[in-house]
């Protein structure tokens with residue numbers, strides 16, 4: 001499979017190693033140093049594009065790949081206010097998009113656990129739920145995209161929480177997400193249900209970036225030749 005890497009930083013380079021080891025070919029590498037090569041024509045040389053740049057640049061790159069008609073795996077976080085606009089464009093162009101706030105198999109299993117725990121806790125209003133996410137200091141967005149996914153899953157089941165805030169809160173209708181930035185931390189997410197009697201807590205801790213990178217390559221293999229909007233649930237058969 002021919003892959004275009006849009007974003008050749010920590011994630012792009014980790015993805016390259018795994019993709020090449022699996023026999024794929026990297027036909028384009030884009031970083032801030034060669035933006036002139038980030039063209040529709042160059043992207044069209046690939047069977048699939050993988051985008052890991054950042055919150056500021058993701059939207060333009062996503063639109064460019066859709067316009068190029070090349071299936072896209074996007075891992076950049078912090079741009080989801082435009083997600084509905086992008087999915088409408090994918091449908092209009094009969095394109096292919098797989099966005100995941102987190103590509104690791106462990107986190108996607110953790111998502112399932114989070115949904116199940118929230119469902120079990122929903123009737124028990126004595127428990128308050130809150131979250132903490134910990135990442136490295138170069139991370140540009142807060143809370144993390146993974147934390148936002150986890151928060152949305154919680155609020156789907158725990159309807160007494162109506163919105164999340166990236167702070168502590170005294171408002172019982174708000175779900176508190178605290179963001180800590182410590183080096184070197186590839187990513188930790190905690191969801192805690194707390195009552196005066198006891199606490200229940202689930203924690204996922206990434207040890208390195210390999211899980212995200214191998215999940216992104218799996219996702220690219222899955223979407224190549226498919227049309228539509230996909231998630232890691234389909235890739236991992238969860």
Ligand SMILES: NC(=O)c1ccc[n+]([C@@H]2O[C@H](COP(=O)([O-])OP(=O)(O)OC[C@H]3O[C@@H](n4cnc5c(N)ncnc54)[C@H](O)[C@@H]3O)[C@@H](O)[C@H]2O)c1
Pocket residue numbers: 006007008009010011012030031032033035038052053054055057061074075076077078100101102103104139212
């Ligand atoms: N979904 C996941 O599983 C997951 C996992 C880790 C990181 N991320 C996210 O992926 C993104 C990238 O993370 P990273 O750690 O690789 O960052 P990084 O800073 O190491 O790399 C970013 C890369 O994007 C390039 N870039 C910057 N602006 C660009 C532009 N306008 N056009 C093209 N390329 C541009 C930079 O030159 C660099 O090569 C972040 O949003 C991060 O939160 C997601």
